[in-house]
Amino acid sequence: DVKVTQSSRYLVKRTGEKVFLECVQDMDHENMFWYRQDPGLGLRLIYFSYDVKMKEKGDIPEGYSVSREKKERFSLILESASTNQTSMYLCASSEAGKETQYFGPGTRLLVL
Amino acid sequence: AQSVTQPDIHITVSEGASLELRCNYSYGATPYLFWYVQSPGQGLQLLLKYFSGDTLVQGIKGFEAEFKRSQSSFNLRKPAVHWSDAAEYFCAVGAGNSGGYQKVTFGIGTKLQVIP
Numbered sequence: 001d002v003k004v005t006q007s008s009r010y011l012v013k014r015t016g017e018k019v020f021l022e023c024v025q026d027m028d029h030e031n032m033f034w035y036r037q038d039p040g041l042g043l044r045l046i047y048f049s050y051d052v053k054m055k056e057k058g059d060i061p062e063g064y065s066v067s068r069e070k071k072e073r074f075s076l077i078l079e080s081a082s083t084n085q086t087s088m089y090l091c092a093s094s095e096a097g098k099e100t101q102y103f104g105p106g107t108r109l110l111v112l
Numbered sequence: 113a114q115s116v117t118q119p120d121i122h123i124t125v126s127e128g129a130s131l132e133l134r135c136n137y138s139y140g141a142t143p144y145l146f147w148y149v150q151s152p153g154q155g156l157q158l159l160l161k162y163f164s165g166d167t168l169v170q171g172i173k174g175f176e177a178e179f180k181r182s183q184s185s186f187n188l189r190k191p192a193v194h195w196s197d198a199a200e201y202f203c204a205v206g207a208g209n210s211g212g213y214q215k216v217t218f219g220i221g222t223k224l225q226v227i228p
Contacts, residue, residue, distance in 0.1 A: 004155070035218075040121070042202065042220035043156075090155055099144040099163070099206035101216060103155035 003027070004104035006091050011109045019078040021107050023091030030096035032074035034058075034066060037088040037106070049074055050096065081111045114139040114205045118219035125193050126227050133188040133222050135203030144206035145186040146216070147177055151199045159201075162186065173197070198226045 007022035025032065031050050035043040035058075045058030047066040055066050063085060067075045074093075078085055088108050092101040115138045125131055137143055144163050148156040160171025167179040177188045186203060203219040 009153075040220060043218040045215075092156075099216060100146070100158060100161060103148075103157070105155045106153075108153075 004091055004093055004102050006089075006104040006107050008107050009105060011107055013078075013081050013109065013111050015082060015111060017078075017081050017111075019081050019109065019111075021076040021078075021089055021091075021109070023074045023076070023093075023104055024072050025074075025091075025093040025102070026072065027093065027095075027102070028071065029093035029102075030071070031094040031101075032068065033092040033094075033101065034064075034074065034076045035090045035092065036060070037090055043090065046076065081109075083111050085109065086111045114143065114207050114215070114217050116203050116205050116217055116219035118201075118203055118222050120222050121220070122223045122225070124225040124227060127195050128192050131188075131190045131193045131197070131224070133201050133203075133224070135186045135188065135219060136184050137186060137203070137205040138184065139205055139207060141207070142181075144216075145177075145179060146204040146206065147171065147175070147186075147188045148202045148204060148218075149173075149199050150202065150221075156202060159188070193224075193226055195226050195228070198224055200224070 004025045033048040034046040044060050049055045049068040065077045090106045091104040094101045117136045146161045147159040150156045162169050162179045200221045200223045202221045206216045
């Protein structure tokens with residue numbers, strides 16, 4: 001079974017802090033994704049990566065950056081956290097050319 | 113660009129009753145279609161998917177979905193709901209691109225409540 005893990009289940013940060021969300025997958029998948037999930041808005045894609053050091057903007061990249069230095073790890077960075085970034089963040093991975101995505105348990109981030 | 117509509121934000125059913133969750137998609141070609149389930153506080157788990165072939169697909173936990181091209185629909189069904197099915201359900205549509213990345217667009221979700 002594919003396993004996608006996220007470094008924290010819950011996180012509380014202050015406005016202006018730099019925040020790192022980590023995601024690790026153990027199935028040698030090429031593609032990795034970061035989504036945010038908000039009530040009434042579903043899942044929205046922030047960034048994705050199809051290879052090490054490669055990244056593409058998703059639908060809502062503003063205020064976020066990502067890093068993929070190793071194939072199994074994909075980090076989401078909030079350079080200066082703001083209250084409107086309070087959300088559930090979901091990481092996912094998939095094989096190259098395949099549509100099925102496998103999700104981690106999510107990180108619920110609260111920015112005060 | 114593809115899109116997904118889940119017209120029901122919240123549905124309540126009695127335990128043992130049948131269930132149908134609606135999903136309509138918009139996409140120019142033959143879509144890849146998915147249903148995911150999210151239990152409270154958890155990530156998304158794949159229930160079933162349709163890529164081609166038989167339009168009635170079976171998934172885990174006793175769920176099935178039927179692809180109807182003429183109606184642009186991919187509704188999820190279960191003949192008898194169990195209390196453990198209470199969760200949020202997401203329909204999604206996928207489309208390939210030349211870069212090998214399959215863009216997947218998710219609906220806003222339908223929250224299912226099961227009453228005894």
